[in-house]
Every structure is written in structure tokens, then in C-alpha cells.
Amino acid sequence: MTDAPAFPATPPLALVIFDCDGVLIDSEPISLATLTRGLNEIGLAIDLEAVRARFAGTSMTSIMERVAREDGIEAPAGFVERVKAQTLDAFAAELKAMAGIAEALGLLHLPFCVASSSDPVRLRHSLGLTGLLPLFQGHVFSSAQVARGKPFPDLFLFAAERMGTAPEQCLVIEDSVPGVEAARAAGMRVVGFTGGGHWGHDRSGRDLRAAGAATVFSAHAELGRIVAESGLPRSAASPI
Known part of the structure; x- marks a missing residue:
């Protein structure tokens, strides 16, 4: 049994922010x-x-x-x-898209965007190669657009502002410690993803949990449940 999200659901979730490398694409x-x-x-x-x-x-x-x-x-x-x-x-x-991500995005009932440390050329190139770029409808943000990259909160705050959403209404999906730290510094809820090929056999995500990820998952088939349970008050959330 893993832990329940360690954040309240006030206000409710209104935006899911995805890192790109290691979350959307197996890069x-x-x-x-x-x-x-x-x-x-x-x-x-x-x-x-x-x-x-x-x-x-x-x-x-x-x-x-x-x-x-x-x-x-x-x-x-x-x-x-x-x-x-x-x-x-x-x-x-x-390069390939992460298994199941296109289907999972199609089932999300919340707006979503990308906020990545990659430069804009690489970011759009990689999303285009994997067929994911059209799914984000131009909602693609790069650290090149802010003064400081991860682990500083600038990129996530910029993405939330551009999407018209308060930080406390955002859920970030991250696969790196700097990304988790950036999300926490931005005042956002954050969960870890360990489905990328770079994780090898240990997909526990201990370092992501230690950095502040509320929970960790390793397959995008779980994304809908993760998002839904991340929007529940801690006392009401079933274990993830």
C-alpha cells in the first residue's frame, strides 16, 4: 500500500501540468x-x-x-x-511516446499543458515526432521563457499564469527531483512518474517521494485515478 496525497483539495484541481522528458516521451x-x-x-x-x-x-x-x-x-x-x-x-x-499517454490524455476531464526544461526547438520537435503536439493545442511552455529553470518555481508559475489557473489548483506530473522541488516551491500538488526507461528495475521513486511527491506511479493507465484522487481531501482519498 502506498501513501495518499498529502495535500488538501481546496480549491479543487483545475489544471494538470506535465513535464515532458521522461513523462510524456521516453527520451x-x-x-x-x-x-x-x-x-x-x-x-x-x-x-x-x-x-x-x-x-x-x-x-x-x-x-x-x-x-x-x-x-x-x-x-x-x-x-x-x-x-x-x-x-x-x-x-x-x-524516440517514442510513453506507453498509454495519448489514451490517458484523451480521457482527462481537466485542462492540461506541458512545462519542460527542454528548449523550445527540442520540445516541439520531440512532441511532434511522437504525435503528441496536437493534443496540447499550443499549451507548451519551456524554461527558456523564464529567468530560472527547475528546481526554481518560475516555469510552473508561468505555465499556470498563462493557463489562467491559480497555483494551488494545479497538479504537476514529474519524473525528476528538481521538477518535484519546483512544483512544491510553486505551491502546487505534485506526483512522481517512474515509467520511463531510465528508471531501470527500481521504479519506487524514493528520491521523488523524499523531494515531496505525494505519491508515485509508473503506468499512464493509472493517470485518471491519480488525478481524481489528487483532487480529494486527504481524509477522503483512498490509498494510491
Whole structure:
């Protein structure tokens, strides 16, 4: 038995905000592998699991700032653009939508949008490749549109404002610790998703729970129930 949502339902939910990479599309195994190779090439000795733990859910700008600050390695000219281009090429060959997400979106009875750390070009490219872009009807927001990316709340607050919804009426679906932290900082309800290929065999999402996710799920067939139960008062919510 897992835990019930740790938030009240006043006011009721009015918007579901989805992260993109690792939630809507199974992109993280591809993008993290490309990033790992790139970082190795510029002298950072790091493996795929360490890259996932340190950088999943954050923008390339934030990643390279951390590498410079924490590892003392400055990216050479053109590095970020090269990694982005290599990632898009790999997406064209391998990228798939997360299993069941299109069907789950079609059954949602609330407005929904995307708020992602990906840059706008990659974001629209990846959603277009997987056939999901039309489902969002232009409600696609990138960290490039705000001053600070995740784990700061700026992106989620921006998305809520553009969608005309108060933060306390939003539910965020996230697969990364920075994303969960950003949602909590924005005053939003948040649940973790662990259905992406980068999670491997352990889909418990312990780090997401520790960061503040009310519960964790790993299949989009559960999305409708998760959203419905996230809108209940804690005392009325059945265990998720």
C-alpha cells in the first residue's frame, strides 16, 4: 500500500501540468546517453547513472553552469549546440511516446499543458515526432521563457499564469527531483512518474517521494485515478 496525497483539495484541481522528458516521451535514456558521451569528451569522467542523478530534469544551461562550478570544466565553444543537435538526431531514429499517454490524455476531464526544461526547438520537435503536439493545442511552455529553470518555481508559475489557473489548483506530473522541488516551491500538488526507461528495475521513486511527491506511479493507465484522487481531501482519498 502506498501513501495518499498529502495535500488538501481546496480549491479543487483545475489544471494538470506535465513535464515532458521522461513523462510524456521516453527520451531520457537517449538524451542522458548523448549528454554522458559529450561530457566524457570534454574531460568529465562520469557515467550514465551519475548523469541521471545529477542532471535529469534540468536545462543544458543549468547543467553546464554546474559542471563549470562543481567540476571546473568549461564547455568549449559550440558544445551545447553540438549535444543538442546529436540529441535531436537520436530522437529522430529512436524516440517514442510513453506507453498509454495519448489514451490517458484523451480521457482527462481537466485542462492540461506541458512545462519542460527542454528548449523550445527540442520540445516541439520531440512532441511532434511522437504525435503528441496536437493534443496540447499550443499549451507548451519551456524554461527558456523564464529567468530560472527547475528546481526554481518560475516555469510552473508561468505555465499556470498563462493557463489562467491559480497555483494551488494545479497538479504537476514529474519524473525528476528538481521538477518535484519546483512544483512544491510553486505551491502546487505534485506526483512522481517512474515509467520511463531510465528508471531501470527500481521504479519506487524514493528520491521523488523524499523531494515531496505525494505519491508515485509508473503506468499512464493509472493517470485518471491519480488525478481524481489528487483532487480529494486527504481524509477522503483512498490509498494510491
